[in-house]
Amino acid sequence: MATPDVAGAGWDEAQCTTALAHLEQLQAQIDNLRLAIPRVIEPFQRPPNPSTFKLFAQGLVGSQNDVKLLKEQWRAVETQLVFEHAKKSFAANTDLSASKSTPSHGWTEREKERSTKRNNSSESLDESRSNSATEDVPQILVEFQKAHPSIKLETQDDNRTISTQFVSGSFKLRFRIVVDQEANGKHKFSAECLGASEPWLSINRCIASRPQANCLKYLLDMVAAYKTVKGTSCAKCKRLLDDTALTPTARRSKQVDAANDTIQTVWEAVHESCLG
Ligand SMILES: [Zn+2]
Incomplete structure (x- = not known):
């Protein structure tokens, strides 16, 4: 060097x-x-x-x-x-x-592409792991950090508490994930978005009702989606505010067809009231 x-x-x-x-x-x-x-x-x-x-x-x-x-x-x-x-x-x-x-834009994407390439070799391993009950928490954190360098994770207590904060739209969001390991070795993950009023309470309910509750990668990707997917309109009803004047506070993923017959995961913003 x-x-x-x-x-x-x-x-x-x-x-x-x-x-x-x-x-x-x-x-x-x-x-x-x-x-x-x-x-x-x-x-x-x-x-x-x-x-x-x-x-x-x-x-x-x-x-x-x-x-x-x-x-x-x-x-x-x-x-x-x-x-x-x-x-x-x-x-x-x-x-x-x-x-x-030198282009003035597109560096975030380039950086992402670079870390995706770097991560590709470990991806298949990653997929099989997300279905298993015990998760390699440190490795998942490292991989997440590579894929999302702009989201800083802080860990405490030997990776038993993971926290992060960032700005999403006009809100500051602070997330805390608590990792518990049961006697049989299975991991349990609970997450909360700190805040005592709306929209934070709604975000908490939407996180609690997430699919794949035992998958840390899914949970972290969901947290990241609060930063990367702006909740400006709901993917389901296309409106900004729902009937209770809440913005889309849920983030859900879906699989879409991408180039070369591959499947890609995309995250969307959805109202709590529009979750099916
Ligand atoms: Zn909606």
């Missing part, structure tokens, strides 16, 4: 792709903040109803959390390292002409 100070080119392609994906993620957060004001005043553009104030307050708190999270991520070591690298690289070579041919 090259030394970091050689013309600022100490990073290999994989590191650069990861860094660009990370910056793209920050850019998406900033773009999302542009909608903060419209989101806050949106409840007043509809006929008044009992949840108008609640939606207004949620929009406001959600936007404040968005700003806070952006600040935190901006100061995070991961981000600062990228800036540091860019500075060094620029100091070593001020010719930025090559950047003209």
Whole structure:
């Protein structure tokens, strides 16, 4: 591996792709903040109803959390390292002409593709494991982290508690998964989304009623879907709000035909009231 100070080119392609994906993620957060004001005043553009104030307050708190999270991520070591690298690289070579041919978007996908390729070899193993009662928790966590580098999992207590938090739409979501092992070795997973009011309570009910309750990979992928699948409209009824003024708070997967006769899993946002 090259030394970091050689013309600022100490990073290999994989590191650069990861860094660009990370910056793209920050850019998406900033773009999302542009909608903060419209989101806050949106409840007043509809006929008044009992949840108008609640939606207004949620929009406001959600936007404040968005700003806070952006600040935190901006100061995070991961981000600062990228800036540091860019500075060094620029100091070593001020010719930025090559950047003209560097795409400004699509890095998150590229990063995902890269980690999928890397993971392909372990995939068949993964599928057979998801049906078994005992799960290799550390390995599943490592694989999840590779597939979703932007979602940081924190583990405590020897992987018995897994937590993560991120912003989804205008809400900050904090998830905590508790891993229990029964006497016969079978794993049990319970998950909660922290929050004492809607939509968090509804998210909790939708997580509790998930299929494949004993599969940690499925549960983690579902949690990730709260970040990657925006709940802007329901996949079933196509509306934003259901009759109780709730946004689509459930995430469910379905199998679709993909290229070359393969089957792909896609996640969708669905209202709690639309779950069949
Ligand atoms: Zn619906």
